[in-house]
Amino acid sequence: MDTYAPPPKLSFDTHPSRYRHWTLAIDGDIARLTMKVTPFGGANSELELKSNSYDLSVDIELADAIQRLRFEHPSVKACVITSGHDKIFCAGANIYMLASSTHPFKVNFCKYTNETRLAIEDASQNSGIKFLAACNGATAGGGYELALACDEIVLIDDGSSTVSLPEVPLLGVLPGTGGLTRVVDKRKVRRDLADAFSTLAEGVKGKRAVEWGLVDAVVPRSKFADTIAQRARDLASKAPKERGSKGVPLDEIGNEYRHVSFTVDEKSRTAELVVKGPTDATLKEDSSFWPLRMARELDHALLRLRFEHENVGLVIVRTEGDKQKAHEIGELLARNDSWFIREVRLNLARTLRRMDVTARSFFAVVDEKSCFSGPLFELLLACDRSYVLDADRVDVWPGSLSAGALPGWNGLTRLQTRFLADPMKAEKVLAAAKEGPIDGATADKLGLATVFADDIDFEEELRVAVEERASLSPDALTGMEQNYRFAGPETLATKIFGRLSAWQNWIFIRPNATGERGALTMYGKPERPQFDTRRT
């Protein structure tokens, strides 16, 4: 059932002026994001994206819009997400697209859409942009999951429009974008009602949808627009923080990076990611500001890695540049609390979290050329291992940013997660860095090196580790990493990536979903799916 057809060519660069599926309109402190998917305008131009169903190209635009709200529209305090269709809010991910995709693409598609939903919640929690899902028609599957990512959900009460999660009854798979988790953990719907809801293909509407906690309100068509407008104003008035007035336009990334070099060796199935430090440590309030551009390039490279280089299993992460300048810019980021700097920090935190859920191994290499300083020090912590050369002029330099500004998915800093057994060790690293760069031997003693070796052994140790990694089962590595990267407390996000996604991955590969007579394969055909009825 899995084919090796090349994945569709994708660009992660877009701009509101080029959106095919969304419109972003700003009116004072309220934004309106309207979804009207172009039927044959997706990544695969032969696939009809009916009923506001989406593919990755639709979600790339949504993610872009959320980013631009944060950087380009600091006056916005509330955002209405709605549909440009009359009777349909959104039908979720396009089933034919999913059914015809390879397993790796399915998994990476779901991961990306999950990251976009979590970015909406991050914007709400940390940037004070409150989201209102104005469900002006049928809100199904991924459509309802999009609504669930918003702070409030208002459903039209027209006698027919429902919210639904029809994946289990219609497709034999799970709602793949956090739906199950958000139903019981965010909206805290009673488990038995959640069960009934998620097996009811037709969904739930009207008063019952409110009673069960699936939506916050239902409103008749005649009052819908006014209610949405009023609720958006209320949300905006409750938004905690004034941000700014003048936005910072985000330039295009393209494939010519300035601060990141990303090279792939398909033969050894490894990639090398080199992140270059800043040449200038001063604040620039535009998109060329190093920590912003660098993180956006890193993010872009991670997405290309996921979608364009499926066979690469290991990424060697290196840094280069001026440690002093990187340190200074890290301190600037940590201490300046303007809205723009806050957004730059939040963006960097999201990029590092994108790395945390990228199903590839990451080994950091720290040698004489390295610049694991300031913001770049976090890259070392985000890697599965760190190889530190025992030589002069090899050092690392954590700064104030590592004390809390860049939390991982579990809500802790990466230093806290690393030293879960002894929280004082995280403090010791931060204290040592106050004196200046930490030399290799001290870094090793402080617990920052997985392997600390002199130049006689270093290259050999690394070479063996790289070869060994390439010899291991890619699936077992993914499973192992996803368990080891999320130690400590659980959050909605760790539940979504750690638990829900793992079940979905299992189900995606089961014949009951994707076999010849599986439910996903048979969707839209006259015959019924056939199941292996053994419960496991």
Add this chain to the structure above:
Amino acid sequence: MDTYAPPPKLSFDTHPSRYRHWTLAIDGDIARLTMKVTPFGGANSELELKSNSYDLSVDIELADAIQRLRFEHPSVKACVITSGHDKIFCAGANIYMLASSTHPFKVNFCKYTNETRLAIEDASQNSGIKFLAACNGATAGGGYELALACDEIVLIDDGSSTVSLPEVPLLGVLPGTGGLTRVVDKRKVRRDLADAFSTLAEGVKGKRAVEWGLVDAVVPRSKFADTIAQRARDLASKAPKERGSKGVPLDEIGNEYRHVSFTVDEKSRTAELVVKGPTDATLKEDSSFWPLRMARELDHALLRLRFEHENVGLVIVRTEGDKQKAHEIGELLARNDSWFIREVRLNLARTLRRMDVTARSFFAVVDEKSCFSGPLFELLLACDRSYVLDADRVDVWPGSLSAGALPGWNGLTRLQTRFLADPMKAEKVLAAAKEGPIDGATADKLGLATVFADDIDFEEELRVAVEERASLSPDALTGMEQNYRFAGPETLATKIFGRLSAWQNWIFIRPNATGERGALTMYGKPERPQFDTRRT
């Protein structure tokens, strides 16, 4: 790769006098559990269980021994788990057994062994029996996972014995019994060291094993026995509670139940589980005491359901009997704090948690005959749905037990988990029950009924729901239920069942593990496994 060969015939009844693989010896307040697996003495008598590798029959004996320590040996405060072999502690689950098993059996085998490990931790936390793993030789895979479930791990320092998790490098699967979770979440080993450890087939020994936090101490052979004896005495002396002096022998369950009736309809793939209330509400300090015998029968039935009736997807849960007596016995259980009653409560809590991770749908039916009263009220909460008949003499009667004595895997009571959105609702249910049984309409209003219907609709609603459930993908239902049953806080157990097991299930079904050239299939053969190298 999946065959439909019938699973091996298993008995969940055993007794120390009949153990083939373990010896249980008691010396004052210290017990010693010695593993010496009979090579051809497993469930499949043609399979050699070399090097203290185990199959389900070995784990059934271990689970039995832990139960008997609690009930039959209340004087025991510390238990040493060790091996009867000289150079091998335990090699983990037998690979050939795993490789030749069906996917459902693999999954259920891992689930059972996980429950046994968690029962060890439950005995440590709640019964004051501290466990010491005396690793007197190689401690590999499931062997190390068994040690991880203990309070302390001491490894022999003989120049060769290691602890290891070789599943990823050797078998292309995960350590399936909580190993990854306990390494980073219980022992809080640094993530990068955990990564290195779990890809190192040969494992880690000596000083490094202590430094990495993998074991608590390494001890040379000459001092091993004395050190273990001393540490066991220390653990016993730190045990918080005196339990009792005279134990309560556990009788055999067999397949003739007294308080539970379990019938299967293979055609509709449903089962009916009827639990009968007590005929006598007085305390009996022996194994015939109703809450003990009833829970043990229920546990036994759940295990038979899992292993012997793979195609049954839905269980209708009914209760019968005298509500007043069930209420009284529940109050007795909740209020009496003798060691025996505490063990009876803890046993009931474990049985209900066994239900929580049983991959079948459970619908509770509440009608005139029902007795969802006292301990049996929790059954309603443990089910995915409750169907309550709107008629006279239909009521439910929660008691003090539901206020905290029977926590779920997430550490909350089932009422708290049900009413996560509004904790006051849990209090209201408990308050209402103080007045006596809660009638159907009130129960519905309080949030205890998924469906509340009068006799005109009741049977039809239930019939349709049962048929609908049978029509859905068994895999999607399992995934959905495992996400909905664990709302709220996460614990080691929810991480193991929710996350680790889901990844393992995914990996178990992937060709990279179980395909013709998968790593698990190829284990022990001269050729190397072949991998689809796409990372997902």
